Amino acid sequence: MAENIDVLVDALGMSLTVIATEVQVGDFRLDIHAKDGNDRSVVIENQLERTDHGHLGQCVVYASGLDASIVIWVAPRFREEFRSALDWLNERTDSDLGFFGVEVGIVQINDGPPAPVFDIVSRPNDWQKLVKTAGNAAEARAASAVNTVRQELFLDVITAAHIRQPVIAVPKPQRGNWISFASGPFGYWCLSVIADGRLRVEAYIDTNDRAVNRQLLREFAENRAMWESEVGFALSWEPMDERIACRIAAYRQVDLTDANSRPGTVEWAADALVSMYNTLNGPLRLRAKELRAAPFDSSPDESHGQAGTPHS
Secondary structure, three states: OOOOHHHHHHHHOOOEEEEEEEEEEOOEEEEEEEEEOOOOEEEEEEOOOOOOHHHHHHHHHHHHHOOOOEEEEEEOOOOHHHHHHHHHHHHHOOOOOEEEEEEEEEEOOOOOOOEEEEEEEEOOOHHHHHHHOOOOHHHHHHHHHHHHHHHHHHHHHHHHHHHHOOOOOOOOOOOOOEEEEEEEOOEEEEEEEOOOOEEEEEEEEOOOOHHHHHHHHHHHHOOHHHHHHHHOOOOEEEOOOOOOOEEEEEEEEOOOOOHHHHHHHHHHHHHHHHHHHHHHHHHHHHHHHHHHHOOOOOOOOOOOOOOOOOOO
8 A cells, every 4th residue: 555655645635745654653553654735644554354443443543642633544444333433533623633444455457467456435525614614704614715826727728738748636625825636755746726826736845855856856856858848848857955856847827717718727737647657757756766775875966876867
């Protein structure tokens, strides 16, 4: 699960970065500790058997011990009483804590390889929680209206990209000036409208290790001419020294109030996303796995062979 977290991410419609596995919490070991796109703690508990009281209790222990905002419990089958228990917890906790119940199965089409399929049987009731914590009603409505326009733009872009590159799954709408999707070992892909009014398409590099993030960016930036030739346009290579993460991005000015410019904006962003994804996603995933698997010297003068070059 940790090595293929992007499959679970696509089902949940959120971004996740694995921090550690087999994490000691009291007398128990959590399967996966992760964080979401807002740097919130996420605990993921997997089991191969039917759900039971022990694992429900462990989920609560892990959430408490790691100050989690999201609890994800994965099992082949949820007994109705445990699904109802998760629903009950979601109804009675505030917007800072949410519980997901996820059933996992296997599908196989003809002679193709077997693949996991996830069914979300319980999830946080975001709408009710938003109502409980909205605060000032007028400000909430204004913020909601702006967010609706942004998220509609994002979903138009990702839907257009999905038609051309089906592995880019369309996530559910989020609240805020950004939306994340297509997570991987290197981080995730993201669309955002930033403070200066530009639309940003980016590969957000966040392995939860500052040195690995910067090494990954540095290796790819050293071959920026080649990558930009493959993509077909200039890219912005941003180490973001004030943060743990880095990014590789493309920008375009956008006016969310101008409906006439919407089709052109969607076309540009979908083109940029598909081109960047097709060119960079595979190499970023592969090199991130290599860097995370073994210690390395993060000195910029250290040679790293052919890393950061295209892979067939």
